[in-house]
Amino acid sequence: MATRARIPQLTPEQFDELGRELDALRRELADDLGEQDAAYIRRILALQQRFEFAGRALLWAGWFPPAWLAGTAALSISKILDNMEVGHNVMHGQYDWMGDPALNSKMFEWDTVCPSEQWRHTHNYVHHTYTNILGKDRDIGYGLLRMVDNQRWRPYYLGNPVYAFVLMIAFEWGVMLHDLEFDRILSGRRKWSDTKALRRRMWEKGGKQALKDYVLFPLLSGPGAIATLTGNAVANLVRNLWAFSIIFCGHFPDGVADFTEEECEDETRGHWYYRQMLGSANIDGGKLFHIIAGNLSFQIEHHLFPDIPARRYQQIAPRVREISERYGLTYTTGPLGRQVGKVWRKIFRLALPPRHRSPFGTARRGRPLSGVRRVAA
Amino acid sequence: MVLNSSLARAGWRRARKVLTSRAVTALTVPHGVDRYLGLINPLWSVNEVRAVVTDVAHHTPSTVTLTLRPNGNWRGAQAGQHVRLRVDVDGVLRTRCFSVACSAHRADGLIEITAKVNPAGTVSGHLKRTARPGLVVGLSQAEGNFVLPAAVPEHVLLISGGSGVTPVMSILRTLVDRRHTGRITFLHYTAGPGDVVYRDELAATHPGVTVVYPRQHGRFSREQLLRFVPDYAEALSYCCGPPSLMDAVTSLWRAEGIGDRLRVERFTTQGLVPQAGDAVGEVRFTRSGVSARGDGRTLLDQAEAAGLRPDFGCRMGVCHTCTSVKSSGSVRNVLTGTITAEPGEQIQLCVTAPCGDVELDI
Numbered sequence A: 001m002a003t004r005a006r007i008p009q010l011t012p013e014q015f016d017e018l019g020r021e022l023d024a025l026r027r028e029l030a031d032d033l034g035e036q037d038a039a040y041i042r043r044i045l046a047l048q049q050r051f052e053f054a055g056r057a058l059l060w061a062g063w064f065p066p067a068w069l070a071g072t073a074a075l076s077i078s079k080i081l082d083n084m085e086v087g088h089n090v091m092h093g094q095y096d097w098m099g100d101p102a103l104n105s106k107m108f109e110w111d112t113v114c115p116s117e118q119w120r121h122t123h124n125y126v127h128h129t130y131t132n133i134l135g136k137d138r139d140i141g142y143g144l145l146r147m148v149d150n151q152r153w154r155p156y157y158l159g160n161p162v163y164a165f166v167l168m169i170a171f172e173w174g175v176m177l178h179d180l181e182f183d184r185i186l187s188g189r190r191k192w193s194d195t196k197a198l199r200r201r202m203w204e205k206g207g208k209q210a211l212k213d214y215v216l217f218p219l220l221s222g223p224g225a226i227a228t229l230t231g232n233a234v235a236n237l238v239r240n241l242w243a244f245s246i247i248f249c250g251h252f253p254d255g256v257a258d259f260t261e262e263e264c265e266d267e268t269r270g271h272w273y274y275r276q277m278l279g280s281a282n283i284d285g286g287k288l289f290h291i292i293a294g295n296l297s298f299q300i301e302h303h304l305f306p307d308i309p310a311r312r313y314q315q316i317a318p319r320v321r322e323i324s325e326r327y328g329l330t331y332t333t334g335p336l337g338r339q340v341g342k343v344w345r346k347i348f349r350l351a352l353p354p355r356h357r358s359p360f361g362t363a364r365r366g367r368p369l370s371g372v373r374r375v376a377a
Numbered sequence B: 001m002v003l004n005s006s007l008a009r010a011g012w013r014r015a016r017k018v019l020t021s022r023a024v025t026a027l028t029v030p031h032g033v034d035r036y037l038g039l040i041n042p043l044w045s046v047n048e049v050r051a052v053v054t055d056v057a058h059h060t061p062s063t064v065t066l067t068l069r070p071n072g073n074w075r076g077a078q079a080g081q082h083v084r085l086r087v088d089v090d091g092v093l094r095t096r097c098f099s100v101a102c103s104a105h106r107a108d109g110l111i112e113i114t115a116k117v118n119p120a121g122t123v124s125g126h127l128k129r130t131a132r133p134g135l136v137v138g139l140s141q142a143e144g145n146f147v148l149p150a151a152v153p154e155h156v157l158l159i160s161g162g163s164g165v166t167p168v169m170s171i172l173r174t175l176v177d178r179r180h181t182g183r184i185t186f187l188h189y190t191a192g193p194g195d196v197v198y199r200d201e202l203a204a205t206h207p208g209v210t211v212v213y214p215r216q217h218g219r220f221s222r223e224q225l226l227r228f229v230p231d232y233a234e235a236l237s238y239c240c241g242p243p244s245l246m247d248a249v250t251s252l253w254r255a256e257g258i259g260d261r262l263r264v265e266r267f268t269t270q271g272l273v274p275q276a277g278d279a280v281g282e283v284r285f286t287r288s289g290v291s292a293r294g295d296g297r298t299l300l301d302q303a304e305a306a307g308l309r310p311d312f313g314c315r316m317g318v319c320h321t322c323t324s325v326k327s328s329g330s331v332r333n334v335l336t337g338t339i340t341a342e343p344g345e346q347i348q349l350c351v352t353a354p355c356g357d358v359e360l361d362i
């Protein structure tokens, strides 16, 4: 992949300096946390609760089309806020310092079928620690898709766009099943019986969520049950489409780098930051957009400081960008439409076998990076 | 008023039954019903005790007295018990112990606490400056063994110093409400007369009560005690105050072999908070009942060395898998160097080292 070869290489001294600089920025942010951040997340939480309440109430009268539309919209927004700006960020520990059980990373449960503790494992630990390391970061294609050139092509991947489309529609269920690691079960690297505890929790959480949205609230609407049911289903769908789109723009647009395990052996803090910066992409947009995107539109800043409250990312983005530029690191960003387009083009392109090898492709594989300086192309 | 509150209580019990029913629980998945109740009224909760401040009084320049109306989950306090009060200070929920100072038989169901401002502290000063009627705080149920026995002996001796007046005040008020027929002697040590929160009330209490401010006659000593309460050995005694006073009282009672007639309440448990990161102490893992000597390594490493298996992930402060509650003690974040001593705070074991004695809830 052409973009890959253009990854700038830093000297060990530069890695150290980068690590120090970002550590200092992190400390500055951590020292400044307080009332404003607490007030912000409480405000978002209150907003989400009001949308939820309004959505449920309007869908109760969902037989009346304007109420259905407004109710479905309100419930969609509620679920999006709950999952992204609140759930995702709270479960990262961004608000643990507030000492509030309702905003505690270990106690929070979100309005989606994936059990929060499984999400924290696949996402906070596996994905955020091993970001974009092929073979370690299971978010590269989720064991389902071919999302980087360095994933070996197999005929199975001809279905790449179809799998991606299905995943988008049923995203919450895909996220739920992620921790099972189906691909490893199929290839015999993981025993089905080892997933028993995970599956039990999935049944529990998934069942409760489905019962609420597809049985109880519809029943509560009496003769309007069907309207409530469809409203709830559409709200879940809207959230799925939105979350999928935002999340896929975080690591898969062109220009984002992936790494090999060898490159990241005995990784320094500086190299970890470097990998997070090069392995993530932002989305441009306005204030409201960033809130609805759970500030995952600042994916680069989020990956540098995953447990710093997300509202801070916007504030430090210009400084992070300046640091990137100073070290010659690409800072990938673009408007939503363009980034989504890039992601889907890639999904289609990678469905097919590589037509030709990039001149840098073979030389790059398997070479240790740590401590070894390479010539930037 | 009494009727009202007991009616309200019965109503609440009925409402609570509905709110904790399986149907409501299933409808409010995954956040639980409290989240939605809080939208309507911040006091409402099906399990938690919360209270609203109904009155704020500043009896002395360095104290604040709050009257609180707890919600229906409050099960009441015995005289002398305390609560853990949780209040938002600049966005952070802080929990501190305060004794319930009012009578256990207070008819209106309200409770009273008095906080003495600790100039270096966080919560007491915040309450003094900002507490207003309408403020909602979290409470634990009442706790503690600094209470009256079922059969109260004829003579009760109360000894307090400074802010230690609060739990003994509760005992005094309760005995007065019960029309205790025996004697109550109350020795209160104070820096100056203007410093006594309950001075007016103490001046006006009933005939069996003797109130003495022995400070005018020097520090606590056996001679002094004999002068005011010659028969102290026969009394059931309660003591709460600064460590120096409590140490003097307990050693005297112990030396005379009457330690079983003395009840004490200590306001401070830990010593000073070390400022440097290298102070060693004991790390206690309270849930597993294991202890280890702090050796400067991270708490995750030390827990593992002690044979525990706490959850962990990245081991570099990223994923928060190992985040646990530190009940007490001060710790240093090895990434930032920041030292914190907040009781009950959440810490990441993999990037936190102990400074001195630390208690972890794992």
Ligand SMILES: Cc1cc2nc3c(=O)[nH]c(=O)nc-3n(C[C@H](O)[C@H](O)[C@H](O)COP(=O)(O)OP(=O)(O)OC[C@H]3O[C@@H](n4cnc5c(N)ncnc54)[C@H](O)[C@@H]3O)c2cc1C
Pocket: B082, B096, B097, B098, B099, B100, B113, B114, B115, B116, B117, B118, B120, B121, B122, B123, B124, B125, B144, B163, B166, B167, B265, B266, B267, B268, B269, B273, B339, B340, B341, B342
């Ligand atoms: C059972 C019980 C009942 C009590 N009842 C009452 C009562 O009725 N009324 C009352 O006024 N008090 C009572 N107390 C005492 C009260 O809980 C404490 O004084 C409490 O610490 C006050 O909270 P604060 O936030 O004001 O001070 P804190 O913030 O807790 O500070 C307490 C002390 O710790 C030191 N400290 C804190 N953080 C640091 C740090 N990072 N570095 C160095 N030093 C630090 C401060 O110097 C200060 O002296 C009771 C305590 C107990 C255990």
